[in-house]
Amino acid sequence: MTKAARLLAAFAFALPAFVHAAALDQFKSFVGTTKSAKGEFVQRQVKMADGSAKVSNESSGTFMFARPGRFIWTYQKPYEQLLQADGEKLYIYDKDLNQVTIRALGDALGSSPAAILFGSNDLEKNFTLKEAGTKDGLEWLEATPKSKDTTFERIGIGLKNGVPMAMELRDSFGQISLLSFRKFEKNPPMAADQFRFTTPKGADVFQQ
Structure with missing residues (x-):
């Protein structure tokens, strides 16, 4: 069975409960039942020009996480x-430069967009959550960081059938990043050392 088929099968029993569920209910259920996940993402930047939105700088890749605070x-x-x-x-590896930057994860994760997927279950400690209506077939939730020490003004989370399908990140400079997720697999088996970082051979390492 493919990953997509397994995902559909997993949600087959939960679907009736989520079809008309509000975003906040779906999100709290997701946070409470999802200890780990993996999937694929597409990220786009949105720029406003002449009164219209233009999408640029598309990037894509994969993700996996295990709460709290472990992710790739x-x-x-x-x-x-x-x-x-x-x-x-937190390890940031640039393959072209063969360079690794290491930072303390600390409180930086708390009010960042990463905390939405990767952080602890106590999201309402760091975010104010409210319903944001229906758009593009998704139920949307708006998360506003309580801390002023963050570059993000607000974060939108679009959910369907109890799973985040999209995120909209608005920073204090008016820039918007759009994330869409696919092949989202909840609670897959993961090795105990899955998130242990190994420095690539010959890489320059910088501590911050």
Whole structure:
């Protein structure tokens, strides 16, 4: 059975409950029942020009995460870059430069968009959550960071059948990033050392 088929089968029993469920209910159910996940993403930048929105800078790749604070976010196109966290440190690997930057994960995850998918279950500690209506066949939730020490003003999460299908990130500079997810697989088996980072041979390493 393909991953997509397994995903559809997993939701077959839950579908009636989620068809008309509000975004907040779907999201709380997702957070409460999803300890890990993996899938694919497409990311686009939106720029406003002459009163209309123009989509540019498309990138794509794969992701996997295990709560709390462990994830691998891999950009595959148009260039390769890896963001990986083991619960304590964040590793950013630029393949073209063969360079690794290491940062403390710390509180930085708390009010960032990454916390929506990868953080703890206590999201309402860091975000104000409210319903944002229906758009493009998805039920939308708006998350506003409570902390002022963040570059994001608000984050939209579009859900369908209890799974995040899209995110809309608006920063303090008026820029918008759109994320769409596919092949989203909840609670797949993962190895105990899945998120342990190994520095590529010959890579330059910088601590921040």
